[in-house]
Amino acid sequence: MSEKINAEDILNNIVGTLADKKQKPGSFFGEDTSSSVTTQFNFNRLFGRQKPVHHILGGGKSADVLLWRNKKISASFLTAATVVWVLFEWLNYHFLTLVGFALVLGMIAQFLWSNFSGMINRSPSKVPRLVLPKDLFVNIAVSIGAEINRGLAFVQDVACEGNVKQFLVVVVSLWIAAVIGSWCNFLTVVYIGFVAAHTLPVLYERYEDQVDNFVYQVLGQLQHNYRKLDTGVLSKIPSAKLNWKKYE
Numbered sequence: 001m002s003e004k005i006n007a008e009d010i011l012n013n014i015v016g017t018l019a020d021k022k023q024k025p026g027s028f029f030g031e032d033t034s035s036s037v038t039t040q041f042n043f044n045r046l047f048g049r050q051k052p053v054h055h056i057l058g059g060g061k062s063a064d065v066l067l068w069r070n071k072k073i074s075a076s077f078l079t080a081a082t083v084v085w086v087l088f089e090w091l092n093y094h095f096l097t098l099v100g101f102a103l104v105l106g107m108i109a110q111f112l113w114s115n116f117s118g119m120i121n122r123s124p125s126k127v128p129r130l131v132l133p134k135d136l137f138v139n140i141a142v143s144i145g146a147e148i149n150r151g152l153a154f155v156q157d158v159a160c161e162g163n164v165k166q167f168l169v170v171v172v173s174l175w176i177a178a179v180i181g182s183w184c185n186f187l188t189v190v191y192i193g194f195v196a197a198h199t200l201p202v203l204y205e206r207y208e209d210q211v212d213n214f215v216y217q218v219l220g221q222l223q224h225n226y227r228k229l230d231t232g233v234l235s236k237i238p239s240a241k242l243n244w245k246k247y248e
Contacts, residue, residue: 053205068202078198085191106130 057063068074087093110127117125158170181189204211 053201053208057201066197066201067205068198074198078195081191081194085187088187089185 054063054067057066064070065074065077087098088095113125114127117127155170158166184192
């Protein structure tokens with residue numbers, strides 16, 4: 001009888017231990033193994049990110065649009081931007097002309113609605129009116145102003161800190177942006193950025209591993225070329241602040 005009880009106790013202990021292991025996955029391998037796997041996973045992600053693309057883009061409705069969670073809404077935004085770009089760039093319409101045509105069409109539609117709705121229906125229906133929210137343009141202006149101030153603060157910090165290497169990198173980047181701007185106008189640049197924002201994130205989310213491997217190869221080659229440039233040229237440039245002193 002005692003042998004049966006001991007056997008049952010041992011079996012119960014084994015089952016309880018296995019249940020505890022199931023509640024804590026990864027305890028079979030230890031904490032070091034799980035942390036090393038997590039570290040390796042984060043290292044292979046682009047720039048060592050730990051959050052999904054949707055969370056990095058804000059995690060709200062804007063991220064849903066950029067990642068095509070709702071294909072109809074995303075396609076509508078992209079189509080509207082394409083139509084605006086075609087009207088201004090290919091058909092050479094002007095903003096005032098489009099506003100005038102839009103107002104004329106809206107007035108004609110409201111006129112027909114208000115005068116002929118009583119003929120179709122027994123009681124005339126109420127004509128819908130377009131009213132923009134009061135805070136719409138204020139919020140847009142605040143957001144744009146905040147981004148402009150952030151960019152100005154960055155440029156002025158680079159100019160005033162005295163780091164010559166960083167200063168040269170920013171100057172060259174702005175010069176490249178100016179050259180690209182000479183090839184096309186501001187609207188085309190904005191349209192290209194809009195299309196890139198609506199295509200690159202969803203493509204990256206779909207082909208994440210392939211893009212990460214390719215980017216790390218490109219970054220490795222750029223770092224190799226930068227080391228050569230740093231050794232030959234940049235290392236000879238003083239990185240400290242330039243102190244101007246008057247000598248009598």
